[in-house]
Amino acid sequence: MTRIVIVTSSFPLHPEDANSPFVGAIARAWLDLGCHVDVVVPSHPEQGYQWRLPNLHIHAVDYGRPRSRQALAMSGGGMAANLFSFKAWSQMPALFSRMLQKARALAPGASLIHACWLGPSLVAQLAASRVSVPWGVSMLGSDVDRLLAAPLNWFWRRHLRGAAFINSTSHYMVHQAEKALRVPVAHLPLEIDLERFRPRDRKEARANLEDFPEKGLVAFALGRWIPIKGMDFLIRLWPEVVARVPGVRLVLAGHGPEEEEYRNLIRALHMEDFIELKTFSRQEIPLVMAAADVVLVPSRREGLGIVAMEAMASGRAVLASDVGGLREVLGRSFDAQLLPSSDQGAWVEAIVKLAAESQARDELEQGLRLRAERLFGPSMTRQALQSLLPDGDR
Numbered sequence: 001m002t003r004i005v006i007v008t009s010s011f012p013l014h015p016e017d018a019n020s021p022f023v024g025a026i027a028r029a030w031l032d033l034g035c036h037v038d039v040v041v042p043s044h045p046e047q048g049y050q051w052r053l054p055n056l057h058i059h060a061v062d063y064g065r066p067r068s069r070q071a072l073a074m075s076g077g078g079m080a081a082n083l084f085s086f087k088a089w090s091q092m093p094a095l096f097s098r099m100l101q102k103a104r105a106l107a108p109g110a111s112l113i114h115a116c117w118l119g120p121s122l123v124a125q126l127a128a129s130r131v132s133v134p135w136g137v138s139m140l141g142s143d144v145d146r147l148l149a150a151p152l153n154w155f156w157r158r159h160l161r162g163a164a165f166i167n168s169t170s171h172y173m174v175h176q177a178e179k180a181l182r183v184p185v186a187h188l189p190l191e192i193d194l195e196r197f198r199p200r201d202r203k204e205a206r207a208n209l210e211d212f213p214e215k216g217l218v219a220f221a222l223g224r225w226i227p228i229k230g231m232d233f234l235i236r237l238w239p240e241v242v243a244r245v246p247g248v249r250l251v252l253a254g255h256g257p258e259e260e261e262y263r264n265l266i267r268a269l270h271m272e273d274f275i276e277l278k279t280f281s282r283q284e285i286p287l288v289m290a291a292a293d294v295v296l297v298p299s300r301r302e303g304l305g306i307v308a309m310e311a312m313a314s315g316r317a318v319l320a321s322d323v324g325g326l327r328e329v330l331g332r333s334f335d336a337q338l339l340p341s342s343d344q345g346a347w348v349e350a351i352v353k354l355a356a357e358s359q360a361r362d363e364l365e366q367g368l369r370l371r372a373e374r375l376f377g378p379s380m381t382r383q384a385l386q387s388l389l390p391d392g393d394r
Contacts, residue, residue, distance in 0.1 A: 001055070002389065003036045005106045007099065007124045008116040011041040011058065014050040016282035021306060022140045022169060023116045025190050029381040030114075031055055038110075040102045040123070042095060059102050063094040096123065103127035111390060112164070116140055118156065125162060134390060136165035138188055139177055140303070157181050165388050170304040170325035188384050190304070192313045192376040199315030199369055200290035209284070209291055213276075216247035217355050220292035222285065222307050223299070225256030230298030230321065230341065232258070235265050235275060237344045242274050244348070245355045250275045250296075253288065289314035293361070294354050297326060300341050305329040309376055312368040317361050319350050331371065337364070 012024040030037045036055040043060035051058060099120070104127045107113060113128045113135040115121035121137035128135035137160070160166055160183060167188040168174050177185045206214050223229040231252050238250050252262070252275065259277065266275050280288050289295065295311035297320035304325040311318045312329070320326045321341035330337055339346045354361050 001036050002034065002111045003038065003109060004030045005103060005110045005113045005124075005127075006030075006037060006039045006116060007103050007113060007120040007127070008039065008041050009120050010117075011039055011049065012051075013044060013047055015053075020116075022138075022190060022304075025381060026114070026116060026138065026188075026385070027056065028053075029191075029385050032382050033386055035111075038106050040099055040106065040120075042099070059106070061095070061098040061102055063091060063098045099123045100126055104130060107131045107133050112136070112388065114138065114388075121163070122159065125159065129162075134164035136163045136167070136388060139166070139168040139173060139185075153180050157183065167384070168303075171328050172325045173303050186384075189380040190306070190309075190376070191378055191380045192306075192309050192372060194313050194373060194377060196286045197289065197310045197313035197372075198286075199365070200287070202291060202293070205287050205290035209287055211278075212288070212291055213249045213251070216249060217245060217293045218249045218251060218291065219294050219296050219351065220251045220253065220288060221296040221298065222253045222288075223297075225252075225254050225258040225262060227258065228299060228301045229254075230300050231262060232265060233298045233300075233341070233344070233347075234296060235262060235269065235271065237348055238271055238275055239269055240344070240348045241351050242271070244352050248274065248351075248355060251278055251288075251292070252276070253278045253280050253285075255279055285310070286314065289316055292316055294319060294351065296351075297321060298341065298347070299323060299326065302326050309372065312372040313376060315365045315369040317354055317364045318368060319347070319354070330368075333371070334364075334368065 006027060008023050010020040010023065012020055015024065027037050027039060031053060039058045041058060041060060043062045049058045049060055100123050103113065103123050107127045108131050110133050113124045113133055115124035115135065115137040118137060118139055124135040124137065160181060165186060166183065167186040168177055169188050169190050171187055174185045174187050206212055221231060221234055223231065225231055234250060234252065241248055262277060266272060289311055294317040297305060297308045297318065299321050300323065302321065302324040305320065308318050308320050308326055308329045318330065319337055319339060320330060322338035323341055327338060339350055
């Protein structure tokens with residue numbers, strides 16, 4: 001059986017976890033191709049990985065003492081963020097050493113070592129070099145912009161010369177990486193589960209959710225509560241929306257370090273009755289998408305835009321920032337749904353328009369679902385990954 005070793009700084013705790021869905025999708029695609037998959041990943045300080053899939057083995061690498069102080073990718077934004085965090089530096093050598101030790105033990109007999117994120121590609125290269133196994137890297141997420149900053153270009157160019165493949169999940173990221181690295185970068189399309197994220201009856205979805213607004217227009221936004229996701233931008237413009245659309249509600253779902261700031265801002269704007277901060281499980285997200293009238297993606301920077309992809313698959317209207325990968329997710333046919341990330345007036349007008357024109361909103365929802373079926377359907381990731389295997393393993 002073809003064996004793939006994935007080296008990554010973060011991995012979903014379970015199949016429905018919202019953390020690092022990209023890496024989880026890549027692992028499942030390799031499994032669908034009939035491969036055995038070993039995943040080398042930092043251990044979680046509080047929970048274990050709860051995957052029970054045949055031919056998937058997760059090697060959680062423990063490092064740092066006590067464990068609760070580990071500078072983890074899932075809490076620190078990945079190795080890229082940790083590289084810029086002073087408090088994480090003391091534990092980075094231990095993390096790197098333990099991951100390399102495990103990857104080297106798994107490398108003999110592997111067909112490919114697949115690094116997810118640039119940081120773990122250093123581990124992949126060193127592990128592969130001892131046994132002449134091909135290695136490559138998938139660059140995922142908007143933190144690649146930071147990693148490819150000008151002072152580091154020379155290092156990554158030299159490091160990636162020996163990679164069997166380099167790819168990224170959006171054409172935007174491909175372009176950014178090629179411009180910085182001056183090497184060819186391929187596109188790795190990611191699929192969405194079109195059965196889990198599918199159009200559902202809105203009223204029925206709301207009835208099946210606890211403590212979710214039952215009436216009126218509901219806008220929904222999902223993402224980590226950090227500045228680049230733009231949730232504060234939505235909070236600041238919401239009083240204008242409420243003044244023009246009576247009863248409209250905004251549900252912000254996620255978690256992150258900005259929670260207290262968001263709550264203080266909501267109180268300062270007297271929006272407690274119109275804005276709710278929620279934390280939903282990953283299992284609930286498809287139902288929450290279906291319960292919303294419009295999904296807002298106000299990111300200030302975005303490498304791909306998986307929330308927009310899931311909203312489109314759910315048959316819901318989407319308004320998104322005109323940045324990065326969101327442009328290609330929505331496409332030119334829906335460019336009216338792309339808005340300047342800092343233009344509060346444009347966002348207010350677009351939300352008010354969707355609220356007032358229910359027929360146009362219905363037509364938009366149908367069009368977005370059709371686009372999702374065409375671009376994010378099954379087998380997209382598998383086909384791209386299969387081409388990476390050495391000839392004898394295809």
